[in-house]
Amino acid sequence: MLILPPSVDVIEPFLSSPKKQVPLLLGFPLGLGYIASYLLKHGNYEVKIIDSLIDNLSIEDLLHIIRDFDPHYIGMTIYTVLSKPAVQLAQKIKKEFPDKYIIGGGAHASDDYHNLLTRYPYFDFIVKDEGEITLFELLETLNTGKLSLTSIKNVKGIAYRDPNSKEIILTEKRKLVKNLDELPPPARHLVNFEKYIKRDTLLPYSIELMSSRGCTHRCVFCSFQSVWRSRSGEEMIKEMKDLIKSYPKVKSFLFYDDNFSVHKQRVIDLCKIIIREKLQNYQWSALCRADQMNEEMLIWMKKAGCTKIMYGLESGDDSILKTLNKRLNALQVKNCVDLTNRVGINCLTFFIIGNPGETFETVNNSYKFSKQLKCESTVWSIMQVYPGTALAQWQPCEDFVSYLYKPEIKNSSDFMSANLPIYNNPALDREQLKALHKKIFRKAMIHKAIHHPFFTFKRVFFMPGPIFRFFLRLIKREKKHTYTNAFSHSTN
Ligand code: B12
Numbered sequence: 204m205l206i207l208p209p210s211v212d213v214i215e216p217f218l219s220s221p222k223k224q225v226p227l228l229l230g231f232p233l234g235l236g237y238i239a240s241y242l243l244k245h246g247n248y249e250v251k252i253i254d255s256l257i258d259n260l261s262i263e264d265l266l267h268i269i270r271d272f273d274p275h276y277i278g279m280t281i282y283t284v285l286s287k288p289a290v291q292l293a294q295k296i297k298k299e300f301p302d303k304y305i306i307g308g309g310a311h312a313s314d315d316y317h318n319l320l321t322r323y324p325y326f327d328f329i330v331k332d333e334g335e336i337t338l339f340e341l342l343e344t345l346n347t348g349k350l351s352l353t354s355i356k357n358v359k360g361i362a363y364r365d366p367n368s369k370e371i372i373l374t375e376k377r378k379l380v381k382n383l384d385e386l387p388p389p390a391r392h393l394v395n396f397e398k399y400i401k402r403d404t405l406l407p408y409s410i411e412l413m414s415s416r417g418c419t420h421r422c423v424f425c426s427f428q429s430v431w432r433s434r435s436g437e438e439m440i441k442e443m444k445d446l447i448k449s450y451p452k453v454k455s456f457l458f459y460d461d462n463f464s465v466h467k468q469r470v471i472d473l474c475k476i477i478i479r480e481k482l483q484n485y486q487w488s489a490l491c492r493a494d495q496m497n498e499e500m501l502i503w504m505k506k507a508g509c510t511k512i513m514y515g516l517e518s519g520d521d522s523i524l525k526t527l528n529k530r531l532n533a534l535q536v537k538n539c540v541d542l543t544n545r546v547g548i549n550c551l552t553f554f555i556i557g558n559p560g561e562t563f564e565t566v567n568n569s570y571k572f573s574k575q576l577k578c579e580s581t582v583w584s585i586m587q588v589y590p591g592t593a594l595a596q597w598q599p600c601e602d603f604v605s606y607l608y609k610p611e612i613k614n615s616s617d618f619m620s621a622n623l624p625i626y627n628n629p630a631l632d633r634e635q636l637k638a639l640h641k642k643i644f645r646k647a648m649i650h651k652a653i654h655h656p657f658f659t660f661k662r663v664f665f666m667p668g669p670i671f672r673f674f675l676r677l678i679k680r681e682k683k684h685t686y687t688n689a690f691s692h693s694t695n
């Protein structure tokens with residue numbers, strides 16, 4: 204059984220009602236889908252995917268499902284924001300079913316495996332990095348029933364506690380999958396996929412997919428970085444056509460590649476195939492880097508149906524961009540956003556405050572800069588420290604999971620960013636950052652309402668609950684900020 208853990212207490216502010224998550228945060232868990240399809244193709248397994256977020260499942264609900272399905276192995280995706288509920292879930296499962304193997308994977312588990320295994324002994328194994336082949340080999344080894352330490356040690360890419368010495372063993376690193384075309388497409392058929400298509404997200408009736416993995420850059424805050432590899436255009440189109448056939452309601456695609464724009468010719472070729480196969484009427488969106496775009500590529504993207512590009516800009520201040528190792532500057536960003544608009548594609552941009560070296564002045568520069576850009580949405584976040592990043596070396600956090608229980612976090616649903624380690628900045632403390640974020644968020648909302656009234660109306664219409672509560676709070680000027688940076692994903 205493969206589980207995306209519940210994160211109710213972490214993302215409570217996103218609940219549009221006590222039992223409903225904000226649709227923008229929901230999405231088919233591609234990672235679980237990929238490992239499920241690999242297990243189904245190569246082994247003899249019955250696999251179940253449980254997405255606690257889309258189904259609003261509590262830990263108790265999950266325990267019921269586990270009692271019913273009675274899996275031999277339970278795997279869960281552990282992102283940092285999901286690490287606390289993942290630990291709570293693992294603890295309860297281990298208490299009731301001590302014989303079931305619990306295996307963690309995903310961005311947080313990969314980079315924080317040592318802490319997880321040391322402090323939270325409910326996890327039997329952690330799979331580092333890409334999970335498809337590693338999990339398959341681990342299960343095949345466990346299936347033999349003759350569990351020997353030598354056989355486990357031979358499984359590359361896992362970490363576990365030595366049963367005798369309790370020492371954490373990390374086996375040899377597993378090479379990344381070179382040819383992504385060898386991986387079967389995610390097993391979307393294991394869930395009620397219609398639910399995902401219907402959710403209100405960036406584009407209407409959309410399906411998320413990946414045309415590449417990894418990135419050629421190394422920004423200091425970015426977690427889980429790997430070497431860039433891409434799928435072939437033909438395989439991509441095959442997946443898109445199969446999805447259209449299986450889910451006729453689909454109207455758009457969201458490319459969730461870390462960085463879609465690494466290789467210009469690849470993007471142009473993919474666009475040409477989309478047009479050749481007459482799929483250009485399906486809108487699509489992708490995450491790109493501002494320094495990697497050019498007019499030719501953007502024109503092809505537009506022709507092939509791309510309507511929105513997401514750019515991680517982070518700051519409008521060149522010195523901050525340099526510290527972040529972003530390898531681009533404000534002028535490049537401005538030119539790229541202008542060009543994208545000229546071609547007729549909307550921009551969604553992401554900014555971060557609380558960066559290393561940040562001051563009131565640099566935040567102000569960023570905000571002023573953001574106003575010069577014509578963007579459909581601008582999302583503001585506070586810099587957080589994730590395990591495995593360069594930032595985490597500059598400011599180590601001893602234990603990310605117990606951080607979420609810290610007494611200084613008065614209300615776990617207070618402010619999502621505040622629930623994670625924020626980068627300690629000498630010029631701006633936590634409270635100042637929260638206040639600044641709130642101010643920018645409010646100003647950005649007003650700017651948005653004035654400059655994009657139709658978009659704002661659409662959001663209010665589709666998400667009346669959270670929007671209404673948000674405005675109520677603005678009016679009341681509550682001290683307790685219960686909106687978050689990810690909430691701004693959905694409202695900006
Ligand atoms: C799409 C996306 C989103 C979407 C999610 C929509 C959805 N639910 O699908 C949105 C925009 C909502 C989002 C929000 C956020 N995101 Co995000 N997101 C991504 C992105 C770009 C793609 C995720 C994906 O589908 N990956 C594709 C699959 C194939 O990869 P995967 O999930 O890692 O799975 C593989 C392995 O990890 C492993 N694996 C995974 N699970 C398991 C389980 C087991 C048992 C095993 C064995 C193996 C295994 O095997 C899989 C196959 O190889 C990733 C970057 C990335 N490339 O992963 C960031 C990423 C996951 N997000 C990240 C962050 C920080 C966030 C936010 C906290 C941002 C913010 N400040 O608001 C929020 C959190 C929201 C929340 N409450 O969960 C970080 C997580 C870092 C961390 N240490 O946890 C990432 C890694 C970006 C980064 N490079 O820093 N995100």
Ligand code: SF4
Binds near residue numbers: 418422425492
């Ligand atoms: S460009 Fe994007 S994906 Fe690449 S390292 Fe920087 S933040 Fe991560």
